Amino acid sequence: MEITRRDFLRGTLATTGGLLLGGTALNRLRIPSWAAAGGEIEVGSLLDGTGPINIYGLPMIDATKFAVDDINSKGGVLGKKLKLVAFDTQSTNERYTQYATRLILQEKVAVIHGGITSASREAIRPLMAKHKMLYFYNEQYEGGVCDKNVFSTGVTPAQQLGTLVPWAIKEYGAKCYIIAADYNYGHISADWVKVFLNKNNGALVKEEFFPLDVTDFSATVNKIQEAKPAFVMSLLVGGNHIAFYRQYAAAGMKDKIPIVSPTIGLGNEQVVLTPKEAQGITVVYPYFQELDNAANREFVRRWRSRFGSKHAYITDSANIVWTGWHLWAMAVNKSGSLDLNGVVKALESGLTFDAPEGRVKLDPQSHHVIHTVHLAQINDKRGFKILKTFPNVPPADTMDVCNLLTNPNQHTQYTPKTK
Amino acid sequence: MRPDEILVVALGMTVNIAVLMIVALGLSVIFGMMRVINLAHGELIMLGAYTVLTVTRATGSIWLGMAAAPVAVALVGVAVERLIIRFLYGRILDTMLATWGLSLVLVQGVTILFGPATQGLATPLGNFSVGAYSASWYGFFLIVMAALLLAVTYLVFKRTRYGLEARAATQLPEMAAALGVDAARSHMITFAFGAALAGTAGALIAPVTGVVPTIGLAFIARAFMTVIVGGPAVLLGTTAAAALLGIFENLVSYLATPFLGQGALLAVAILILRVLPSGLSGGRQRGV
Numbered sequence: 065m066e067i068t069r070r071d072f073l074r075g076t077l078a079t080t081g082g083l084l085l086g087g088t089a090l091n092r093l094r095i096p097s098w099a100a101a102g103g104e105i106e107v108g109s110l111l112d113g114t115g116p117i118n119i120y121g122l123p124m125i126d127a128t129k130f131a132v133d134d135i136n137s138k139g140g141v142l143g144k145k146l147k148l149v150a151f152d153t154q155s156t157n158e159r160y161t162q163y164a165t166r167l168i169l170q171e172k173v174a175v176i177h178g179g180i181t182s183a184s185r186e187a188i189r190p191l192m193a194k195h196k197m198l199y200f201y202n203e204q205y206e207g208g209v210c211d212k213n214v215f216s217t218g219v220t221p222a223q224q225l226g227t228l229v230p231w232a233i234k235e236y237g238a239k240c241y242i243i244a245a246d247y248n249y250g251h252i253s254a255d256w257v258k259v260f261l262n263k264n265n266g267a268l269v270k271e272e273f274f275p276l277d278v279t280d281f282s283a284t285v286n287k288i289q290e291a292k293p294a295f296v297m298s299l300l301v302g303g304n305h306i307a308f309y310r311q312y313a314a315a316g317m318k319d320k321i322p323i324v325s326p327t328i329g330l331g332n333e334q335v336v337l338t339p340k341e342a343q344g345i346t347v348v349y350p351y352f353q354e355l356d357n358a359a360n361r362e363f364v365r366r367w368r369s370r371f372g373s374k375h376a377y378i379t380d381s382a383n384i385v386w387t388g389w390h391l392w393a394m395a396v397n398k399s400g401s402l403d404l405n406g407v408v409k410a411l412e413s414g415l416t417f418d419a420p421e422g423r424v425k426l427d428p429q430s431h432h433v434i435h436t437v438h439l440a441q442i443n444d445k446r447g448f449k450i451l452k453t454f455p456n457v458p459p460a461d462t463m464d465v466c467n468l469l470t471n472p473n474q475h476t477q478y479t480p481k482t483k
Numbered sequence: 484m485r486p487d488e489i490l491v492v493a494l495g496m497t498v499n500i501a502v503l504m505i506v507a508l509g510l511s512v513i514f515g516m517m518r519v520i521n522l523a524h525g526e527l528i529m530l531g532a533y534t535v536l537t538v539t540r541a542t543g544s545i546w547l548g549m550a551a552a553p554v555a556v557a558l559v560g561v562a563v564e565r566l567i568i569r570f571l572y573g574r575i576l577d578t579m580l581a582t583w584g585l586s587l588v589l590v591q592g593v594t595i596l597f598g599p600a601t602q603g604l605a606t607p608l609g610n611f612s613v614g615a616y617s618a619s620w621y622g623f624f625l626i627v628m629a630a631l632l633l634a635v636t637y638l639v640f641k642r643t644r645y646g647l648e649a650r651a652a653t654q655l656p657e658m659a660a661a662l663g664v665d666a667a668r669s670h671m672i673t674f675a676f677g678a679a680l681a682g683t684a685g686a687l688i689a690p691v692t693g694v695v696p697t698i699g700l701a702f703i704a705r706a707f708m709t710v711i712v713g714g715p716a717v718l719l720g721t722t723a724a725a726a727l728l729g730i731f732e733n734l735v736s737y738l739a740t741p742f743l744g745q746g747a748l749l750a751v752a753i754l755i756l757r758v759l760p761s762g763l764s765g766g767r768q769r770g771v
Contacts, residue, residue, distance in 0.1 A: 114599045115697065122600060246742060274741055279692040279701055280502070282495045282622070283736035283744070289616045290488060303601035304701065307692045310603065314619035314691075316610030336603040336693065 104147040105140070105402070107132065108167035110178030110188070115155025116276055116302040119331030120180050120203070123375050125150065127382035128177065130370060131389035141396045149173055155302075157187040164188040168195045174402045177202055177388055180381075181301065182249040186477070189214060193475040196404055202388035203381055204330060204349070206252035207432075207459060208478035210466035213404060215411060215431045217388040218381070221256035221480075222460040223437050224326040224348045229260035229297075231439055231452070232324045232346070237294025238266045241321075243284060243308065244299035246273035253299045253326070255480045256461065269293045274308075276301065281308040285315045298325035298345075306333050313341035322346070329448065335376040339444040350435040351383035351421040352448045363420035377447060380421075387419040387433070391426055412469065425456075429467040432459035491616040492737055498622040500729030501629035505687055506702045507709035507721050508632055509680030514710055515717040516653045517673055519568060520579050523586035524706060525699020527678050531556050531685025532694045533593060536602055545607055545690065552686035553679035560678025564671045572670070586699070593696045604690045621690065628687055632680060637718055639676065649673045708752045714762020723763045728752060 109128045112121035132148045140146055149171050151163040160179065167173045168191065176192070177200040179185035185201050192199040192213060199214045207220030232240070242257055244250030254271050261268055269291045272284060288296060300308055309328070312318055324346040328334070334342045353364060363386070367378055375382075392407075394415055399406035412428040425434045436455045440448040465478045510524045521527075534555045535548035542548070567585065571578045608620035640646035651659035652666040653673070660666055685698070692698065709728060713720025731751045736744030759765050 114594065116601075116695070118599050119601055272740055275745070277701055278741050278745075280499065280736075280741070282498060283733060283741060286488075286491050286495055286616065287737065289491070303693065303695055306601060306603065310606055310693065311619070311691060314606035314610060314621055316612075316617040316619075320617070331601075336601055338603070338605040341605060 103144055105142070105144050106147045106149055106171055106173045108171060108173035108176040108178070109148060109150040110153050110160055110163055110167070110176065110184075111150070112155045112180055112184075113152035116304050117155040117180050117184075119303045119306075119333070119336075120379070120381055121155075123332070123379045123382040124180070124202070124385045126371055126375065127385040128389065130367065131386045134386075135389065135393045141393050142400070142402070146393075153178075153184065157184055160184045160187045161191065164191050168192075168197050174198070174396075175200065175392055175407075177385070177392070179203065181247065182206060182252075183247045185209075186248060189475070198392075198404055198407060200388040200392060202385045204326065204384070206249050206256065206479075207461040208252070208465070208480075209476075210430065210462065210468065210478055211475045212468055212472050213408060214475075215388070215391070215426070216462075217391065217426075217433045218384045219326075219348075219350055219435055219437060220432060220459040220461050221253060221260075221326075222462075223350075223435055223457045225253070225256050225260050226460070227437060227439060227454050227457065228324055228326060228346070228348045229257060229266065230264045232295045232297070232322075233261075233264050233266045235295075236322055239269045239293040240266055240295060240297050241269045241288055241291055241293035242271035242297045242299065243288075244271065244273050245301035245305065246275045247301075249301060250274075250299050252479050257297050257299075259480050274300065274305065277304055279304045279307040281311045284308070285312055285317060288312075288321060289315075289317065293321060296321055296323045298323050299327060300325070301327055303331065306331070306336055309333065309337055309345070310341055313337075318344065329442070330379055330381050332375070332377050332379060334442045334448070335446045339442075339446060342442045342446075343444050345442045346439065346451075347442070347448070348437050348439050349380040350424075350437050351378075351380040351419075352438060352440055352450060353378045354447060354450060355421065355438075357420075357422055359418045359422070360420040378420075383420045387417060387421075387424060390417055390419070391415055427459065427463060429469045430459060430462045431466075431468060432462050434458050487613050487616055490613050491618055492733075494613075494618055494622060495737070496730055496733040497626055499733040500725050501626045502688065503705060503709050503725035503729045504629045504721060505625065505632060505684045507706045507713070507725060508636060509677045509682075509684060510706045511710045511713060511717045511721045512636065512680060513674060513677035514707075515713070515715065515720070516649070517572075517670065517677075518575070518653075519572070519674070520575055520582070521568075521677075522579055522582040522703075523563070523589060524582075524681055525701075525703030526586045526589035527556055527559065527681035527699075528685040528688070528702055529593065529694075529696060529699040530559055530589065531682030532689040532698055533597060533685075534682065535686040535689050536604060536694050539604055545604060549683075549686045552682040554682075556682025556685070557675045557679035559682075560675040561671060563678070564674040568674060569667065569670065590696045590699070597696070599696060602694045604694070606690045625687060625691075628683075632683060633718060633722065636680070640717075645669065645672060705748070708748070712752050712755050712762055714759070714764035716764035720762055720764035727755070727763070 111125050112118050132146050136145045153159040175198045179201050201216045204218040209216050242254050244254045395410035399410035415426045438450045439452040440450045443449040513521050531552040534552040538548035538551045539545045606621045610617050648664045649669045652669040709724045713724035732744045732748040735747035
C-alpha cells in the first residue's frame with residue numbers, strides 16, 4: 065500500500081487531534097481558574113484514578129474531596145473556602161510532571177497534595193523545590209525524604225518493617241524471601257528489610273523484583289517452594305501484582321509458608337481476593353477501619369453516609385490523605401497567611417491532630433509523622449483482625465539522618481546502608 | 484535438580500506455553516488468515532474477562548461464565564466486522580487506526596460501566612502435590628483448554644465447508660468468488676470466530692490475573708509477537724512460536740528473574756525474525 069503525503073497528513077492530523085481532544089475532555093475535572101469565584105483558595109491534588117495504581121488512588125481521591133469539604137464546612141482556611149483542583153494522573157509519571165507543572169504555573173495553587181508510587185513522588189518533587197511549592201505526600205513509603213517544603217505523612221519502614229520483621233522472625237522463623245516491585249519503593253524497602261533482618265538475627269534467602277506489569281508469578285511460586293523460607297515478605301505494588309496472592313494460594317502455598325507485607329491492603333487487595341486466598345496475611349498500618357476510637361467511629365459513619373458502599377473498606381491511605389490535608393489547614397490557620405516560610409514554620413511547631421487512626425504528631429525536624437501502628441491479619445470477612453499495637457512509633461529511619469531545623473537547605477532522599 | 488522440581492518447572496513451562504497459545508490463537512486467525520491488524524484484540528480478550536466476571540456474579544457458576552464468554556465476544560466481533568472492519572479490508576494502516584480507536588472506546592466504555600478498579604475471581608479447582616511441591620489444578624485445565632481450542636480451530640478450518648470457503652476466500656479471493664463463495668459472509672464468520680477465541684482467552688485468564696479494563700495491554704504485545712514469530716501457517720506457526728517463546732521466558736524467569744524472562748522472550752523473537760523474516764512457518768502457504 066502506498067501512502068501519499070495527503071493521506072499521511074490527514075492521518076496524523078486526525079490522530080493528534082483525537083489525542084488532544086481526548087486529553088482535554090477526559091482529564092479536565094474542573095472549570096478554569098478564571099471562572100472561579102473570588103475569595104477562594106485553590107489547592108491541588110494529583111492522584112491516580114485510572115491504571116494499575118488506581119487500587120490505591122480511588123479511595124484517596126474520595127478522601128481528598130471529603131477532607132477539603134470537611135475543612136470548608138468548618139470555616140475553611142483563613143476564612144476562605146478551599147477550591148480543589150484535581151487531576152487524574154493515570155498511573156503515569158509523565159502525567160504527574162505535566163499536571164504538577166500546570167498546578168504550579170497555571171492554576172497557581174497554594175499547596176499540592178498527592179503522589180502515590182515513590183516513582184511518581186520523585187518525578188514531581190524536584191518541581192516543588194524549583195518552584196518553591198509546598199507539597200504533601202500522603203502515602204506509606206520507603207522513608208528518607210528530607211526536603212524543606214515537603215511533608216511525608218505516611219508510615220515509613222521504621223514504623224512498619226521495624227515492627228513487622230521482628231514479629232515474623234519470632235513467629236515463623238529467621239529465613240525471609242523478599243518479593244518486591246521493581247522500582248525505587250521496592251528496592252529501597254527491600255534494603256530496609258535486610259537492615260531489620262540483620263538487627264534481629266534473621267536471614268535473607270532470596271530477593272526478587274517484578275516490574276509493575278507482571279501478572280504471571282508461576283516461576284516465583286515454584287522458586288519459593290524450592291527455597292523453603294520461613295516467611296515471604298511481599299513488597300508488591302499495584303493491581304497487576306494482586307495476581308501473585310491468587311496464584312500463591314491456588315498452588316496451595318498460603319497455609320504452608322506465610323506472607324507478611326507492608327503494602328497489601330492499601331489497595332483493598334483483601335476485598336478483591338477471596339478470604340480463601342488472603343486470610344492470614346499479616347500487615348502493619350496506623351489505620352484500620354475496625355479501630356475503636358471516637359474520631360474513627362465518627363469518620364467511618366460520615367464516610368459511609370457520603371460514599372455508601374462505594375469503597376468496601378476504608379484504607380490506611382485514605383486516613384493519611386485526610387490527616388495530611390488537616391495538618392496543612394491547621395498550619396495555615398496558625399501562621400495566618402499562605403506564605404511558604406510561615407506555613408512551614410507552623411508545620412514545624414509540633415502539631416498534633418486527632419486523626420481517624422488516633423492522635424498523631426508531626427515531627428518538626430524530619431517533616432514526618434509519629435504514628436501508633438497496629439499489627440493485624442486479614443480475616444475471613446475481607447477486613448482485618450488487630451493482633452498487637454505499638455504506640456507512638458517514630459519514623460526513625462528518617463529522623464536519624466534528617467534534621468531540617470538545623471540544616472534547612474535540603475531537597476534530598478536518604479537511603480539505608482546495607483553494606 | 485530433583486525429579487519433583489523438574490516436574491514442577493516443566494509444568495509451569497507448559498502452562499506458560501498454553502497461556503501464550505490461548506492468547507495468540509484468536510489473533511492468529513484474524514491477523515494470520517485475514518491480514519487484519521486488529522489493535523483492539525486485547526480489548527476483545529478484556530470483554531471475555533468481563534463476561535465471565537458478570538455471569539459468574541449473576542449465576543454463581545464460573546463455568547457458565549466461561550461458556551458465555553465466546554458467544555458474547557463473537558457477537559461483538561460480528562458487530563465490529565460489519566460496522567468497521569469490512570470497509571477497510573486490504574487497507575492495513577487504516578485498519579490499524581480504526582481498531583486502535585476502537586480499543587480506546589472499549590477500554591473507556593468498560594471503565595464507565597464497571598469502574599476502573601481491579602476485580603477478582605477466585606481460581607477454581609484447588610491444588611495438588613508433586614513431591615515437596617504443590618501446584619494448581621487450574622494450570623492443568625489451561626493446558627487441556629489450549630489443546631482443545633487448537634483442535635477445534637483445526638477442525639473448523641479443515642473439516643467444515645465454511646472452513647474450506649474461508650481458506651479459499653483468504654488465499655485466492657477472486658477465484659473463490661468466481662466459484663460462488665460469498666467472501667463477505669466468510670470474512671464475517673472468520674472475524675467472529677477469532678473474536679470468540681479472544682473471548683475464551685479472556686475468560687480463561689481472568690481467574691489467574693484479575694480483571695481490569697486495561698487487562699488487554701498486558702497480553703496484546705505477547706500475542707502479536709507469538710503470531711508474527713509463528714508466520715503464515717496459523718495453527719502450526721502459533722503452536723511452534725508459543726512453545727519456543729514460552730520455554731525461553733519461563734526458563735529465564737525461573738533461573739534469573741521475571742524481568743529478564745520478558746527480555747528473553749523479546750530477544751528470542753527478534754533473533755528468529757532476523758534469521759527467518761517470515762516466521763517459523765515461513766516456507767508454508769498462508770492458511771491453517
